[in-house]
Amino acid sequence: MKKIFFALVLSIFTLQNAYGLITVDITRGNLDPLPIAVSPLHVDSKSEKIPSFETSTLGEEISKIVEKNFKSTGLFNPLKKDSFVQKPDIAHLKPRFEDWRLIKAQALVTGKLLIIDKKLKVEFRLWDLTAAKEMIALSFTTTPNNWRRVAHIISDKIYERLTGETGYFDTRIAYVSETGPKNRRVKKLALMDQDGFNTKYLTLGNELVLTPRFNPTNQLVTYLSYFKNMPRVYLLDIETGVQEVVGNFPGMTFAPRFSPDGKKIIMSFAKDGNSDIYSMDLETRVVEQITKHPSIDTSPSYSPDGKYITFNSDRSGLQQIYVMRSDGTQVKRITHGSGLYGTPVWSPRGDLIAFTKVRKGRFYIGVMRSDGTGERLLTENFYQEAPSWSPNGRVLIFYRETKSDSKGKGFSAKLWSIDITGYNERRLKTETDASDPSWSSLLSN
């Protein structure tokens, strides 16, 4: 994939003081979504024509993406455009607040764009309609092909201004694309924008691939490949497509994840029927054994400060979740509830660990504090697992499989997301069946 050049020139030309302005409380779920009007961005008539690119509707398209992003949070209620009362260019200059209040909007997004010298220049504003104030005004310049990302960045800036938390729209999902019958699944590494667009396949499906995970800068993916029928952890450079095996282990390596600084990969290595956790420094290639126990130790995940590792072990007889220092000392079991626990993943905020729980034949996605207290089960189903955090630690993405009949029919694997409030469960559209999602960090920072 081509390196994405994104010159983001954010110039804040007014910065309002914050008192009395609207805010969205994201801690309580979607009980009262904020009515917001997203005016189509005005397209400057001086805009250049670009071959195979529809300029005239670009402002409309960008506003649609922003609306869809807002709607997906469950926190906002984007209002229908046919009730809009002002033309986009005039509204962008100075909205008639009372007119917008009439349609029950509390916030308004306006903007304009211009394509000049093969560059897309966008500016947008967020208005508090109740206080009759501008809350944010930003402009940036990029290549026209990046127009979808423009919409995602606008969404992130507005989300951030209204909720006080960083957004998660200008992000990607790496996942495993699945096709074919259940007993002969063809699996490929795939990549898409957070909203399901721009899907790219990174492998051809010739060998089984599983569990892709991004590095912190989103340029690399580590994953398990059965290349030449030798299941090993691999590293893939998304831009160049270059793949390499991680380390020369005399047996299966699996369950890889990057350390928060991106310098190491932590994974399981299975030898003679025993899986332990190892790390490998990607620069020095030094391998370190972290757990040494005659039971299964797998699914390791670092805390965001890199000081701790949470993992999954059956050393107690059943699959449970543990936390240890990253050198392997001070191992402590943190789950004690009834049922099995797997796939612990540390939140990017550091406060919570997400997990899969299996109890009485049902599968749950849940969160708990990193000492195991405060367990909350967010969603229950026939089969679901492998949560991955949104970069702001507010949303989890995971995959869900359906039951199949005696011939294997009825089987499907889909990506789903849910807020850690337990609200706003929704399915993510993918071109094919999908599993093992990994959420990137924000692409533009």
Place this chain on the structure above:
Amino acid sequence: MKFNKAIKNLFIVLFSTLLISACSTAKKATVDTVDDVYTGTDTVEFLAKGVPDRIFFATNKSKLTTASRDTLRKQATWMRKNKDVTVTVEGHADERGTREYNLALGERRANAAKDYLMTYGVSGKRISVISYGKERPVNPASSPLAWSQNRRSVTVKAN
């Protein structure tokens, strides 16, 4: 009248056949697992005459049952007789566990089989192992029977 009687008899025969077959399928579903381990023969293939290729496990377990040990001893005897044969033991799990744990579990199951073959005189150099976790079910259904058939290790010829 005679004709009628013949038809009647035929019906009785048909009906009882149906009954018997209904009984046998019902029986099969319950008898085919003992202590959560599949004991049937539906999915089993053979490495050679009288040498079954696979053994079955209880949920989340890799302990060998008496029947599994019996099968593995047959495999070991056959391998000792056929000295040029090398094998791969494939370890599998059912779909009711998390993917990564199942990969480890499949590896543990395959090694349990490998260790037993070695105990009965087969060189470890002739046996490689691979785990497929839950990725290669032999029975694609979502039912306790299918899951018991999928919790398996299969010895396959590698050369």
